[in-house]
Amino acid sequence: MLPLPSVLLVDDDPTTNFLNKLLLTRMGVTQQVLVAENGEQALRTLTQVCQASEHSTCPRLILLDMNMPVLNGLGFLEAYAQLLLAHQQPIVIVMLTTSLHPADLARAEQLPIAGFLNKPLTQEKVTALWQQHFAQQYP
């Protein structure tokens, strides 16, 4: 399994980000881990790294938390759907949350996401995720 060029973690909890980054790095499933602490930071990061002429750091995967200050997961997804780059370079977005309120779930189904994962992120979940979404591109 080849490592992805880049993954973006979006979560307002620094401990979660640290642990997930540690896990992904140790597993060697990505060359780079980008971190954003809310939806707005994540949008800024995407605009920076994906608009640049060199696209190598543009994440292929975003692990997105639901509840965040400033701009939460749903808000990010709505804004992301409006971004032009969404059409140019498909990014797999997976929601990584602690609990799902049925109402949130129903709303998220309308949005461009590839799936849901319950926290915590584990080796098993990462392996399954990579096999599901990147087995062909990065075998």
Added chain:
Amino acid sequence: MTEQVRARQLREAQQAELQRLFAQAPMAIVVLRGPTFIIEQANENAEVIWGRTAAQVMGRPHFEAIPDSAGQGFEKLLTGVLESGEPVVLHEVPIVLNRAHTGRPDTGYYTIIFKPLRDEHQRVSRIAVMWTESTDQVLARQQVQDLNQELAAINEELTATNEELNESNAQLTRTNVDLDTFVYTASHDLKAPITNIESIVLALRDTLPAAVQQDELVAHLLDLLNQTVARFQITINQLTDVSRLQLAHTGPTEPVVLAPVVQDVRLDLLPAITAAGAQLTVEVPAGLVVSFSPANLRSIVYNLLSNALKYRAPDRPALMHVRAAPTEAGVVLTVQDNGLGMSEVQQRQLFGLFQRLHTHVEGTGVGLYISKRLIENAGGTIAVQSQPNAGTTFTVTFPL
């Protein structure tokens, strides 16, 4: 006998007849003469009302013969009738007479007609007074009115109490909603750190050298940490379940055939039932339908049956009996066991949140609380009957 004598006799007979009629008339009749109102005639009813015999009063001025009637305004009234020649009628006026010896109340109520009588010269020299007593009716009516007022006051009080209750109820509902929101928020906010702790344990296992992890104490501590995290997560998940009861409705009701639900739960519990050597009898009529959310119905049946199994008595084979039958009030489901049972105090605590009556088995004390809320939210009831060390019967009534 001469004509004259016969005519006189006839006249006398007629006179006597009139006298008897006057005397026995069903109302009091008196005739008063002149400005001092001398009592000229008084019939039997007048004697009764006055509480005096005719002999005591006849030929005497009214207010002298019956002094207790004086000073109540009748002197002026009678004088007015004499002077004006106009009749006067009074309805149910109170008059006070000293007549305790007759057994009648002193204050009586009377309807009175004062009729001026004219003599052969058309002069008003006498007054006929006719009256009836309606004291009993008036008193009865007053009593009814008093009672009515009392009732109105009670009614007002009840309305006020009702309003207070409504307000308390609204307050409680708000508090309940706040509490549910709090529970949801708390469980959600607790999840983030416990999830991190779980990740930290995983990261530690990846980080610590194998030699260190194989150290007996380290391995034990890591195990304990894992168990603690797992236990914590179960509790948080159940807290979330409780809060979802309120936040996420109770699920739409639909007709559910009960027997397959019970059968399904039985199959789920079969390994545990077999392991415990328990015996489960099911008597649910095929085709018996209850109106409930299917998922909620299943979780209630599961909760009751797994409880019956969990709290079996260790010294005898566990017998569990599930019955269901339609009644007028709805479908009644009973789950009976011959297990540990409960005291009355325990039965009162049974449905509370986080109530755990036993510590020898796993549990977090939310199962029955959730079942009760689900049943009651759907308009049903759940009741328990139990005897310590004899067994317990839960009776659930599903609404029609």
